[in-house]
Amino acid sequence: MSVELYAIRKAYGATDALKEVSFEVAEGEFFSILGPSGCGKSTLLRIVAGLERPDSGVLKLGGLDVSRKAPAERGVGLVFQNYALFPHLTAAGNIGFGLKGRVSKHELATRVGEIAELLDLDQALLARRPRELSGGQRQRVALGRALIRKPRVLLMDEPLSGADALLRERMRSDLRRFHERAGTTTLYVTHDQREAMSMSDRLVVIEGGSVQQVGRPIDVYREPATAFAARFLGSPGMSLWPMQLAGNGSGAVLVGDAGTEWPLPGAPGRDPCAVIVGARPERIGLTRPSSAACRLRCRSATVEPQGETAFVRAFHGQSEIVATTGVDAVPGLGGEVELWVEPCDLHLFDANSGRRLEPLSTAAGAMAASAHGVLR
Ligand SMILES: Nc1ncnc2c1ncn2[C@@H]1O[C@H](COP(=O)(O)OP(=O)(O)O)[C@@H](O)[C@H]1O
Ligand SMILES: [Mg+2]
Numbered sequence: 001m002s003v004e005l006y007a008i009r010k011a012y013g014a015t016d017a018l019k020e021v022s023f024e025v026a027e028g029e030f031f032s033i034l035g036p037s038g039c040g041k042s043t044l045l046r047i048v049a050g051l052e053r054p055d056s057g058v059l060k061l062g063g064l065d066v067s068r069k070a071p072a073e074r075g076v077g078l079v080f081q082n083y084a085l086f087p088h089l090t091a092a093g094n095i096g097f098g099l100k101g102r103v104s105k106h107e108l109a110t111r112v113g114e115i116a117e118l119l120d121l122d123q124a125l126l127a128r129r130p131r132e133l134s135g136g137q138r139q140r141v142a143l144g145r146a147l148i149r150k151p152r153v154l155l156m157d158e159p160l161s162g163a164d165a166l167l168r169e170r171m172r173s174d175l176r177r178f179h180e181r182a183g184t185t186t187l188y189v190t191h192d193q194r195e196a197m198s199m200s201d202r203l204v205v206i207e208g209g210s211v212q213q214v215g216r217p218i219d220v221y222r223e224p225a226t227a228f229a230a231r232f233l234g235s236p237g238m239s240l241w242p243m244q245l246a247g248n249g250s251g252a253v254l255v256g257d258a259g260t261e262w263p264l265p266g267a268p269g270r271d272p273c274a275v276i277v278g279a280r281p282e283r284i285g286l287t288r289p290s291s292a293a294c295r296l297r298c299r300s301a302t303v304e305p306q307g308e309t310a311f312v313r314a315f316h317g318q319s320e321i322v323a324t325t326g327v328d329a330v331p332g333l334g335g336e337v338e339l340w341v342e343p344c345d346l347h348l349f350d351a352n353s354g355r356r357l358e359p360l361s362t363a364a365g366a367m368a369a370s371a372h373g374v375l376r
Contacts, residue, residue: 001062001075001152001185002027003048008057010043010209017043018054019209025187025202027062030179032188032196035206036232041189044206045155048187050074061153077151079142081158085130091137092116092126095144115144118182120174135163136171143178157189172198193233197221205229225356227276227349236311238278241296241319242351246272254294254346257317262294262343274351281311281322283345286329286337294346296321296339303330312337 003025010018017040025031033041046052048059050071059067066074085094096112103111116126119140130138139159146154159175160168176199179186190196196203197217205212205220205228213225217233224230230238244255247269254262254277288295298314298321305327312323312330314337323339348357 002060003031003153003185003187004058004060004063005044005048006058006060008044008047008054008059010040010047010052010054016209018047020057021206021209021211022057023204023211023214025185027185028183029201030176030186030188030199032190032200032203033206034190034193034196034203034232035212037191039206040209041191041206042157045078045157045187045189048074048153049076049078049155075152077146077149077154079146079154079156079159081161085138085141085145087130090127090129091121091133091141091144094130094141095126095148097145098149111148112144115148118147119144119178135167136174139163139171140174143175147182147184151184154184154186155189156186158191159188160190160195161192168192168195175199193237194235197233205232207232223356224278224347227278227354230278230347230349234280236281236322238280238347239284239319239321240276240278240349241316241321243275243277244272245270245275245348245357258297260295260297264343275357276349276351276354278347278349279341279345282324284321284323284339284341286312286323286325286339288340289342293340293342296341297336298339299336301335301337305330312339314339 005024006022008018008021021040021044033044035041043052047054050066050069054067058065061074061076086097089097092112095115096108099108099111112126116122121137121140121144125133125137130141133141142159160171163171172195188196188199200217202214202216203220204214207228212229213220220229221233224233224238227240231240243260246253246255249269250263251269252264252267254264254275284296296316298316301312301314304311304313308327310325310327310330312325314321314323321339349355350357
């Protein structure tokens with residue numbers, strides 16, 4: 001069932017938890033709500049579930065306005081972080097709990113069996129109590145408890161945040177595999193960008209109650225709409241530093257501290273304005289890749305080996321820049337380093353609004369194309 005939100009607002013006293021949040025989730029999509037702690041994710045999910053009323057805005061499920069409908073009338077299933085299974089009931093008892101007394105014993109057993117098969121829980125596991133189950137098994141039981149009522153939308157609020165790193169990784173692929181089998185429209189809340197990136201068909205990035213961007217993970221990663229989204233996605237996120245965008249006779253130029261000047265040929269000259277410049281760590285290196293590459297002078301370099309590759313963290317002014325290099329090619333600790341990035345890998349954001357500056361990134365792309373032409 002599709003989910004549509006239009007201009008949803010919610011305040012708690014003076015706190016604007018949600019400021020005009022709008023997005024649409026298509027039938028069958030796995031859609032993540034991604035953002036830092038306190039940005040309004042749980043509030044949003046509770047509004048979709050009907051546990052919370054928005055101050056204004058419209059919520060549609062399957063095309064019907066359900067803004068005034070009670071939770072039970074919405075056909076949604078919820079899985080929370082602390083999935084609070086009943087300790088005295090077996091796994092089967094927990095899964096079947098929501099249907100007990102509503103259907104015949106026979107039908108209940110059949111439905112529990114179907115769900116258990118979907119979630120790969122065998123008979124022996126179904127007979128156990130929660131304390132006799134592993135974290136991952138408990139998680140699947142909690143999911144089963146939500147699924148037994150055949151929700152048309154599945155809502156999950158940080159369901160993996162209680163698990164350790166290894167289990168989380170396994171549960172990610174389990175959840176994704178399950179979604180591919182069941183096809184239930186899913187809204188998945190997480191603060192973990194890796195989770196959102198690896199599981200979602202699409203996602204929304206939220207900060208301070210406002211939508212930053214909606215899109216496919218790879219599109220948001222490649223073309224972040226705001227500096228916040230650029231920084232939030234990726235591990236580590238995009239490196240960002242301030243510069244001035246100015247114009248001279250031949251076009252636009254990026255001006256930095258200590259005489260740094262990067263021409264942006266093809267971009268029209270313009271009045272000076274403050275911008276945030278960004279590049280992905282995997283696109284910043286320690287060696288000069290081409291004659292057109294931009295040089296960032298940095299200090300206080302430290303090295304973080306990651307296996308075959310290493311991250312080099314260093315400061316350009318007040319901004320921390322992360323570069324990627326081979327683990328055998330790392331510079332001495334604490335030293336000054338020159339980092340290099342191709343103009344086509346630069347992202348520009350307005351320093352005041354944080355919004356992506358589109359015409360200039362296109363210009364940077366054109367510049368990169370011409371640089372490649374020179375190299376050939
Ligand atoms: N019942 C409540 N009463 C007062 N403030 C709340 C309540 N629920 C949430 N908030 C506030 O609303 C904001 C968003 O909270 P929440 O939706 O829980 O964020 P998230 O799930 O992204 O961590 C936070 O500032 C939080 O303190
Ligand atoms: Mg929350």
